[in-house]
Amino acid sequence: MNRxxxxxxxKPSSPHGTPPDPLPVGWTPYTGHGPGVELLAEPRTALELGSGEGREAAWLARSGVRVTGVDVSPVQVARARRWWAGVGGLDFVGEDVETYAARTDRVWDVVYSIWGAAWFCDPASLFPLVRRRLAPGGRFVFSHGETAPELYGPEILRHRADVAGVPRWCYPPQEWGARLKAAGFASAEVEVVPGPEGGRGTVVGVGWTGP
Ligand SMILES: C[S@@+](CC[C@H](N)C(=O)[O-])C[C@H]1O[C@@H](n2cnc3c(N)ncnc32)[C@H](O)[C@@H]1O
Structure with missing residues (x-):
């Protein structure tokens, strides 16, 4: 598979242009809708899984958090590095998140993912790796698009006939909660945030390392 x-x-429409503003951490595609940065509980360090454009990572770094974004796409990483070169306390790693989490010995106060790599990796392998990368008392926060039951994962996503698809894992909240606990999280809370005015809902999950 070539992720x-x-x-x-x-996001081919914005590969090399002027950087947009950093974006406050939120979990849905609708700015200011649903829970926000409070889900991260004032971390000193954070790892973003599938950081893409890096707008939220830049916003978080500007607020004083030391942030690492990891993304498998060289195009995404190159653009994020270019856009946010002037932001202190922020770095981007170009690697598959599981490969990175398995090889690094760093730990973070929070690991998070905003419609990012968390639903493009098998939770059976990703979640235990994330759990090991969290400092004592740390938490994992992730979000993904709400999906019809017949599309629960793994399902292959495909945009174009000439580019191989990638697998995506979607589950309802109770299933994510069970998977977080199976991976060693002490407690978990997962909910669906409905979209505004008929917009797509977002599944938002938190796994805690301690009680
Ligand atoms: C739907 S995008 C969302 C990214 C970000 N929240 C944004 O809006 O720019 C998913 C991102 O996850 C990255 N990604 C997907 N699977 C990954 C993996 N296994 N390892 C690292 N990054 C991955 C993709 O390259 C992409 O940038």
Whole structure:
């Protein structure tokens, strides 16, 4: 599977232009809708899984958090590095999140993912790796698009006939909660945030390392 080839095509409309503003951390695609940065509980350090454009990572770094964004797509990483070169306390790693989490010995106060790599990796392998990368008392926060039951994962996503698709895992909240606990999280809370005025809902999950 060539994840990079697939994700290099993501957001092609803004590959090299002027940077947009950093974006306050939120979990839905609708700015200011649903829970926000409070879900991260004032971390000193954060790891974003599938950081893409890096707008939220830049916003978080500007607020004083030391942030690492990891993304499998060289195109996404190159653009994020270019856009946010002047932001202190922020770095981007170009690698598959599971490969990175398995090889690094760093730990973070929070690991988070905003419609990012968390639903493009098998939770059976990703979640235990994330759990090991969290400092004592740390938490994992992730979000993804609400999906019809017949599309629960793994399902292959495909944009173009000439580019191989990638698998995506979607589950209802209770299933995510069970998977977080199976991976060693002490407690978990997962809910669906309905979209505004008929917009798509977002599944938002939190796994805590301690009580
Ligand atoms: C739907 S995008 C969302 C990214 C970000 N929240 C944004 O809005 O720019 C998903 C991102 O996850 C990255 N990604 C997907 N699977 C990944 C993996 N296994 N390892 C690292 N990054 C991955 C993709 O390259 C892409 O940038």
């Amino acid at each position: 990079a080839a697939y994700w290099d095509l993501y």
